[in-house]
Amino acid sequence: MPRRQDQPPPWPHAPTHLLDARGIYFVTAGTHLKQHHFRDPARLEVLQRGLLTITHKFGLRLEAWAVFSNHYHFIAKTPPDVEGAESLPVMVRALHGPLSRWVNKLDGTPERKVWHNYWETLLTKQTSYFARLNYTHNNAVKHGLVQVARDYPWCSAAWFERETAPAMVRAIERFKTERLKVEDDFQPE
Known part of the structure; x- marks a missing residue:
């Protein structure tokens, strides 16, 4: 059974990926040693x-979604x-492999490890889902990159506001995120 949002990972440096349930997943991935490999707009x-x-x-x-350096x-x-x-780990490898080769080619470091790990959480409660939507949309604000989430071009906040009824946007924005246990001690550039 996948880890529920209220359960800590068994070992945070090498999370167990138990993906036998269909549903909605919250995923976080980080670069090796929290290096800023994606540090510019391009x-x-x-x-x-x-x-x-x-x-x-x-x-x-x-x-x-929200992407950072x-x-x-x-x-x-x-x-x-x-x-x-079960396709989630395959998908993550299909994303990370080409991105690693691309950024390493740009930096002239062909064998450098780019990605460290990823964590996924199966969201089983509507309140947890809404709180994580709010968290993801406002992550750039949390990290001090913008004042208003929709102003950060590499996240879904502006898209969400355009495609979702204003009442729903306001409802999602009211969900508290302070008590969420999210692997997010990264400081983007």
């Missing part, structure tokens, strides 16, 4: 485009025609 654009492309290719319905978060629903989320 690199952030490639990371975002890669995330959007690969989740679509794997049939995940992306519901929120040294980590990213996303929320996605598994395809309705599969029993679990």
Whole structure:
């Protein structure tokens, strides 16, 4: 059974990926040693485009995302025609592999380790889902990169505001995020 949002990981440096349940997952991935490999707008654009492309290719319905110089978060629903989320590790490798080769080629460091790990949480409660939507959309604000989430171009906040009823946007924004246990001690550049 996947780790529920109220359970700590068994060992935070090497999380167990138990993906036998279909549903909505909150995923965080970080770079090795929290290095800022995606530190400029062009690199952030490639990371975002890669995330959007690969989740679509794997049939995940992306519901929120935020990408930064040294980590990213996303929320996605598994395809309705599969029993679990076993394709999630394959999808993450399909994203991380090409991105690692690309950024290492730019930096002239072909063998450098770029990604450290990723953590996923199966969201089983509507309140947890809404809180993580708010968290993901406002992550750039949390990290001090913008004052208003929709102003950060590498996240879903502006898209969410355009595509969602204003009452729903306001409702999601009211969900508290302070008590969420999210692996997010990254400080983006």
